[in-house]
Amino acid sequence: MNDTAHAIATDGDGFVLHPEDRQAIEHEREHYEQPQAACIEALKIVQRRHGWVPDAAIPAIAAVLGIGAASVEGVATFYSLIFRQPVGRHVILICDSSSCFLTDYEALRDAFSVELGIGFGETTPDDRFTLLPVCCLGACDRGPALMIDDDTYGPVSPDDVADLLEGYP
Amino acid sequence: MTASRAAHRYRCQLHQSAAERRAETHPLTWRLREDGAMIGLDEYLDKDGYAAVRQVLGQRSAADVIATMKEANVRGRGGAGFSAGLKWSLTLQGGDLPRGYLVCNADEMEPGTFKDRLLLEQQPHLLIEGMILGGYANNSRFGYIFLRGEYIEAAQALSRALDEARAAGWLGSDIAGSGFDFDIALHTGAGRYICGEETALISSLEGKRANPRAKPPFPGQSGAWGKPTVVNNVETLCNVPAVLRHGVEWYQGLSGGLSNDGGTKLYGVSGKVNRPGLWELPIGTSGRELLDRAGGMREGRALKTWLPGGGSTGFLLPEHLELALDFDTIGKQGSRLGTGLLAVVNEDQSVVSLARNLEEFFARESCGWCTPCRDGLPWTVKILRALEHGEGEQGDIELLEELADDLGPGKTFCAHAPGAAMPLESALRYFREEFERGVTHPRGAAHADPIPVGEV
Numbered sequence: 001m002n003d004t005a006h007a008i009a010t011d012g013d014g015f016v017l018h019p020e021d022r023q024a025i026e027h028e029r030e031h032y033e034q035p036q037a038a039c040i041e042a043l044k045i046v047q048r049r050h051g052w053v054p055d056a057a058i059p060a061i062a063a064v065l066g067i068g069a070a071s072v073e074g075v076a077t078f079y080s081l082i083f084r085q086p087v088g089r090h091v092i093l094i095c096d097s098s099s100c101f102l103t104d105y106e107a108l109r110d111a112f113s114v115e116l117g118i119g120f121g122e123t124t125p126d127d128r129f130t131l132l133p134v135c136c137l138g139a140c141d142r143g144p145a146l147m148i149d150d151d152t153y154g155p156v157s158p159d160d161v162a163d164l165l166e167g168y169p
Numbered sequence: 170m171t172a173s174r175a176a177h178r179y180r181c182q183l184h185q186s187a188a189e190r191r192a193e194t195h196p197l198t199w200r201l202r203e204d205g206a207m208i209g210l211d212e213y214l215d216k217d218g219y220a221a222v223r224q225v226l227g228q229r230s231a232a233d234v235i236a237t238m239k240e241a242n243v244r245g246r247g248g249a250g251f252s253a254g255l256k257w258s259l260t261l262q263g264g265d266l267p268r269g270y271l272v273c274n275a276d277e278m279e280p281g282t283f284k285d286r287l288l289l290e291q292q293p294h295l296l297i298e299g300m301i302l303g304g305y306a307n308n309s310r311f312g313y314i315f316l317r318g319e320y321i322e323a324a325q326a327l328s329r330a331l332d333e334a335r336a337a338g339w340l341g342s343d344i345a346g347s348g349f350d351f352d353i354a355l356h357t358g359a360g361r362y363i364c365g366e367e368t369a370l371i372s373s374l375e376g377k378r379a380n381p382r383a384k385p386p387f388p389g390q391s392g393a394w395g396k397p398t399v400v401n402n403v404e405t406l407c408n409v410p411a412v413l414r415h416g417v418e419w420y421q422g423l424s425g426g427l428s429n430d431g432g433t434k435l436y437g438v439s440g441k442v443n444r445p446g447l448w449e450l451p452i453g454t455s456g457r458e459l460l461d462r463a464g465g466m467r468e469g470r471a472l473k474t475w476l477p478g479g480g481s482t483g484f485l486l487p488e489h490l491e492l493a494l495d496f497d498t499i500g501k502q503g504s505r506l507g508t509g510l511l512a513v514v515n516e517d518q519s520v521v522s523l524a525r526n527l528e529e530f531f532a533r534e535s536c537g538w539c540t541p542c543r544d545g546l547p548w549t550v551k552i553l554r555a556l557e558h559g560e561g562e563q564g565d566i567e568l569l570e571e572l573a574d575d576l577g578p579g580k581t582f583c584a585h586a587p588g589a590a591m592p593l594e595s596a597l598r599y600f601r602e603e604f605e606r607g608v609t610h611p612r613g614a615a616h617a618d619p620i621p622v623g624e625v
Binding site for chain 1: 172173174177178179181277278279280281282283285286317318319320321322354356357358359360361362373374375376377378379393394437438439440441445446447476480510512513514518523526527529530534536
């Protein structure tokens, strides 16, 4: 997905920040006293385009922010919604916190595993879905709850799983 | 969208009809629409919106505003219950001091908590108004809303509301002709529960790993980029306009003698009840009333135990449902009010399994900075898993009690581990026999080899 027509030299092997992303990151910087503050959003901007944040993106982001690559790497490895490996076309986040646990989260988790043939942290062989646990989604009155991409669902029962996934080709 | 997707889409809803909610008694929710749609600027203005800003900015001094907030004693609704007015009074301002920041903690991630979501998605202008007033009182140069990344609809609502407010002059320079300049940026997160801890939030806002910081200095002395910073919860800030508009006596009167504290609380119930959800009620309402409004336990199961306000509060028993749900009463009973949303546990639920689930959460969410939390929490998980599977060893329960004590207040770098220790300690105290049933081996490996590597 690199746009070689707008190549911007970076330290990363062949990873080139898309000019729109570079612009978006530079714009984010304006909201803060120090450019480092735009680091997390910069990672999210790159992830929105590429689906994940490859190692080679780290020095590219660091260059735009004018900070060390190690600082960016430290942030990229801390935040659970920044993905450091390729993910499927759709990311499923299943809430495994106490209120969903109390409303049969484990049965739902198992239903997803059976339907997709994968466990947490894995991606389906056809690259369609990645399955991950997530902290309390703040949908506790409709547990068990989950997100697929930007959509929040709850309550979801094991019988609903196949139908729900149909909406995400 | 397929039928299934639409049917299961999560929608945040209040269980009180518009008829039940009045401006004099429901400051947080009286404006909310039955259809749950966001209240835009025009509708907000029609419903007495930004009236407090007009009344206060340039008319009353910052010191006067702080004094009123102190007297009203709005207890922090993020869970700590620390008086917002007192926090504001401790913010450094004036003279040669640099102006700092007013930060809204919208990183709602406490297990069992879903109240700020309602306010953010449906009534963002109330938060903005509260932040303008907070910024004015604290002489802040700028405001941030630190919103958890997963709250997609809230981000959309807040972005729209900020644009509306700015276009109409409620944000920017010389607000309402007062000479006060203030604007707010929306900052979204990327996961991790610890970002909700105010000093970790500041670290995250600065674009760093969300490690907490030692206090003192408190954020009011040195916070974001070293400037005086006030961090308040969404619900706390949403209380500010009404307090300043209607006064301390009115606010104190809202609890109607149920509590020494004033105001209302956005309460909630989750778990296997018939009607889980949210209600705005006088602070000091009892758990019994909440459970009744939630339609009681599903399928007539008996209540075994309950958490008053999040995964970091202590378990309570059915007899404690009669208590007033306020900070001091629940504190005296050995638990914490926390966020005030009840999680209800029925007789079919193993407390050992629930404790394991809670400690897995806390262990995973440790920022890793200090040894007792980083290494102690996974240790409790290892032991709890063993007990859950009937593979516990003699001495495991005593070891868990010791760990809960070692992770207590003052013994770790921040309040994360003490939050993890509270449900564990109370589960052991009230349901020891359940844990004892899991002990089947003599003392052995769990005590010699405590640290599981890479398991959690």
